[in-house]
Structures are given as C-alpha cells and as structure tokens.
Amino acid sequence: MxxxxxxxxxxxxxxxxxxxxxxxxxxxxxxxxxxxxxxxxxxxxxxxxxxxxxxxxxxxxxxxxxxxxxxxxxxxxxxxxxxxxxxxxxxxxxxxxxxxxxxxxxxxxxxxxxxxxxxxxxxxxxxxxxxxxxxxxxxxxxxxxxxxxxxxxxxxxxxxxxxxxxxxxxxxxxxxSHLPPREAHFTHIDDFIDESDFDRNKILITTHPNHRDVWLWLIPFGDNRCSIGVVGLPERFQDFENSEQILKTFALQVPRLAHILRNAQWENDVPYRVIRGYxxxxxxxxxxxxxxxxxxxxxxxxxxxxxxxxxxxxxxxxxxxxxxxxxxxxxxxxxxxxxxxxxxVNAFRTYVDGWYDGSFQDVIYAENRTPEITRMISAILAGYAWDTENPYVAKSARRLAALAETVGSAVYR
Incomplete structure (x- = not known):
C-alpha cells in the first residue's frame, strides 16, 4: 500500500x-x-x-x-x-x-x-x-x-x-470581501463574575454606547475564564497604542461590562491579540x-x-x-x-450587514417584536440559516428591511 x-x-x-x-x-x-x-x-x-x-x-x-x-x-x-x-x-x-x-x-x-x-x-x-x-x-x-x-x-x-x-x-x-476591513482585539480573562449579575449560559454581545458600529463579545467558559473582544473599523482604534489599551478602554466604557467585570483579572497566560481585515x-x-x-x-x-x-x-x-x-x-x-x-451564507450576510448598518440592531433591541418573529430570528441566530421554511431565511433582505422599519422607531423611544 x-x-x-x-x-x-x-x-x-x-x-x-x-x-x-x-x-x-x-x-x-x-x-x-x-x-x-x-x-x-x-x-x-x-x-x-x-x-x-x-x-x-x-x-x-x-x-x-x-x-x-x-x-x-x-x-x-x-x-x-x-x-x-x-x-x-x-x-x-x-x-x-x-x-x-x-x-x-x-x-x-x-x-x-x-x-x-x-x-x-x-x-x-x-x-x-x-x-x-x-x-x-x-x-x-x-x-x-x-x-x-x-x-x-x-x-x-x-x-x-x-x-x-x-x-x-x-x-x-x-x-x-464586500465587507469593510474591520479588526478584532481580544484576549481571555479570569472573570470572577458574580453569578447574580450574568447568565453564563449565554454569549453577551454589547453595542458600544457611543459608536453603534463597535461591538464587544463576552463568552464565558466553564472554568472562571471568559473570552472578551472588541470589533470595529480601524479608524475607531487609531488613537490607541496596542490591543490591551483598545480592549480595556472600550470594554470599560460600557457600564454593563464595567459592572460585570469589576472583579476580573485581565493578566494571565493569554496575550492580547488582534486580527485585521478578517x-x-x-x-x-x-x-x-x-x-x-x-x-x-x-x-x-x-x-x-x-x-x-x-x-x-x-x-x-x-x-x-x-x-x-x-x-x-x-x-x-x-x-x-x-x-x-x-x-x-447569504442569510447570515444579510444579518451581518444589518448589524453594522443598524437595521438588525433596531430589531434586536426593539421592545415590540412578536413572539413569532422572535422565534424566527432565534432560529437563524442558533445557526439554522438554511431552513428556507423560515421567511427570514428565504427572503432575508426584504424581510429584515420591512421588520426594521416597523420596529425601528421603538428603539429610539
């Protein structure tokens, strides 16, 4: 052989x-x-x-x-x-x-x-x-x-x-890529999170309070560690010296994250990293x-x-x-x-584009979504973006545009 x-x-x-x-x-x-x-x-x-x-x-x-x-x-x-x-x-x-x-x-x-x-x-x-x-x-x-x-x-x-x-x-x-060349700065921290403040069974995605095109992830693991990262266009980060400064600054500008991570230990064996133009x-x-x-x-x-x-x-x-x-x-x-x-892939692309242009954020943060629509969005966010029985897969761009227009005004009330 x-x-x-x-x-x-x-x-x-x-x-x-x-x-x-x-x-x-x-x-x-x-x-x-x-x-x-x-x-x-x-x-x-x-x-x-x-x-x-x-x-x-x-x-x-x-x-x-x-x-x-x-x-x-x-x-x-x-x-x-x-x-x-x-x-x-x-x-x-x-x-x-x-x-x-x-x-x-x-x-x-x-x-x-x-x-x-x-x-x-x-x-x-x-x-x-x-x-x-x-x-x-x-x-x-x-x-x-x-x-x-x-x-x-x-x-x-x-x-x-x-x-x-x-x-x-x-x-x-x-x-x-049709997407702008964004960059992600991230690390792992020892989080020491008080369980009453945070549901470890969910990823937390946070929109920056002043820049809706900047967002942060917080991903808890099962061993007192979290992955944390910030994503944005290069010009949002150009005044900072390194990934550590960028990540800490933007994370602690978010009141919810600052509270959740008040006991966190940021320094450990995992360095600060960056991925550009991914x-x-x-x-x-x-x-x-x-x-x-x-x-x-x-x-x-x-x-x-x-x-x-x-x-x-x-x-x-x-x-x-x-x-x-x-x-x-x-x-x-x-x-x-x-x-x-x-x-x-195209369904996910619709919602990625919608996240950065604000239309999908309007839907996520709206208070007047129906349970049926929420279940359809939940399916896509759970990865079932190939189920063409879901209207928000089959006609994703048209459906998202209509939904964002319907619920978007509620975001700004």
Missing amino acids: NLNNFDVAIIGAGPSGAVASALLNQQGFRVCVVEKQHFPRFVIGESLLPQCMQFIEAAGFLPAVQAEPSFQFKNGAAFNWGSRNTEIDFTDKFTAGHGTTFQVRREKFDHILINEAIKQGVTVRFGEEVVAYDDDSAQLTVQPENGEPYVLQAKFVLDASGYGRVLPRLLDLETP SANVNTLFGKHFALLGNAAEFLDPVFSSGVTIAMYSANLAANLLTKQLNGNNVNWQTEFVDPLMVG
Whole structure:
C-alpha cells in the first residue's frame, strides 16, 4: 500500500476538517488530514451555535465534547446597548433541532475533535505544510517541518485550512470581501463574575454606547475564564497604542461590562491579540478535484458566531457529495454544494450587514417584536440559516428591511 496515496486529502485539522474526515472515514474511504500546526493551538471562534451539534453528533464526537468540563453550556444570546437588554432563547425557535450547545476553548475543542477522528482511523499529519497543488492530478506537494517535501496523491482534496486559505492562495482564487476591513482585539480573562449579575449560559454581545458600529463579545467558559473582544473599523482604534489599551478602554466604557467585570483579572497566560481585515471571499468554491470548506472559502464576521457553523455545514455537504462521487455517481458541485451552502451564507450576510448598518440592531433591541418573529430570528441566530421554511431565511433582505422599519422607531423611544 502506498503510504502517500489516499482517497481524500484534507488540508487543515480544524472543525470542518475533523468533521469531513470522520464522515468520509465512516464511508470506508482512506482519508489523510495535513495540518501545518501542532495541536493544541490557540484559535478564535469560541461560541458555537446549536446547529453545530448535529454535525458533531454525526461525526461521532459528541460524547468527548460533552465530557470536557471547561466547556460552558450555552442556550442563547444576550444583547446590551445602554439601558436596553435583550435575550434570545435558542430552545424557543422556529426550526426543529438542537437548541443548546457549548462555549469552548478552541485549543481544547479542536484538539478533541481531531483526536476523535484519529481514534476512528483517520490519518493526520501535524507539522506539515501544503506548498503546491496540481488540480489536474489532485496532487499535493507537502513540506514537513523536518525532511524533504513529498507528493501526496488523492482522488479529491478538501481545503479546510480556515484563515490559512491554502488553496485560495496557491490557485489565486482570492477576491475582495464586500465587507469593510474591520479588526478584532481580544484576549481571555479570569472573570470572577458574580453569578447574580450574568447568565453564563449565554454569549453577551454589547453595542458600544457611543459608536453603534463597535461591538464587544463576552463568552464565558466553564472554568472562571471568559473570552472578551472588541470589533470595529480601524479608524475607531487609531488613537490607541496596542490591543490591551483598545480592549480595556472600550470594554470599560460600557457600564454593563464595567459592572460585570469589576472583579476580573485581565493578566494571565493569554496575550492580547488582534486580527485585521478578517473578512474574505473567493471566486470559486470548487475545481476539478477540490472544494473549499468554511473559512477557506468565505469568512463574514464574528458577530453572530457563524464561522464554525458554516464550516461544519460545508464539511457535511461536501462529505455527502464526495461519497456519491467516489462511489461512481455523477454529481454537480455547483447545484449540490455551492448553491445549497450559499443559502445560509447569504442569510447570515444579510444579518451581518444589518448589524453594522443598524437595521438588525433596531430589531434586536426593539421592545415590540412578536413572539413569532422572535422565534424566527432565534432560529437563524442558533445557526439554522438554511431552513428556507423560515421567511427570514428565504427572503432575508426584504424581510429584515420591512421588520426594521416597523420596529425601528421603538428603539429610539
């Protein structure tokens, strides 16, 4: 048996790579995951959506995820803007399916998922970088940390490289995002939060009191830690020296956050970090022998924690379609992969755009939403952005515009 010959090669061992590898392995295919880094490693995107649980369960990862004590149970999202507070309950939603999930330290979460895939029989090679790709032959040139480059032969390649965006770079597929180049400054803190002040079962998304285009996340974990970050355009942060100064200043300008974090210890083993110009796009999601998954294809924005959900959804779609193809059936990657995937991506894009132009914020902070509309919005925020039975998915832009006009005046009363 050729040790460098596989049915499927997957670039990247993050959530989409782990899920796709396990699903394909279940179908009896030989799968090799090539990962540049060594795990565990720090990565952002720590608040999962309930839709993820379907794919975690299908891949056989759920018991291991549930067993990790540092993962925090999550049942919804809370929003704050000045004196206005809104909670969205993911268990009360329009679409059937999981209504709860977890907030996770991604270095642990990603390590658990790929270790479970290894236990199931997936080959994973850490510390190896894909440096070239030939789509005519589906050959990857792989450079190990130590040693000579070698050729890995596959029948098909899935790029799950996330922010690394390996095939988009190698094949010149990248195109500008329609979203402005925002930046995120973040860290982890030891929070020491008084439980009476805050529901740890929900992510807290806060609109800055003076700048509606600046928002902050607070994601509690199960071990007295929180992830905290601030997102905005570069010009909002240009007068500050570093990420620490930016994050502390903007967080403590929010009365609710200042109160919740009054006992927090900001200094620990996690440094302050920044990601700039994170939104990205490509001119195609597939080729003759490859397809792009998750952030390797397109990343919108962290505001609704959609990144991991889109990644896992794309992994599930691709694994199902690739199973058909490798079993000798005709498939159409445009109509069976791209078009279905973009239903959810475009729905999320509507609400990301609406968040920054204020229309979706008006809806979130309105006091006169009906329970039915709230359930439809809850379903989307829980990750069920592919349910076209939900009017706020099927006609997202038109519905959001009409709803914002109806409820928006209530925000300013």
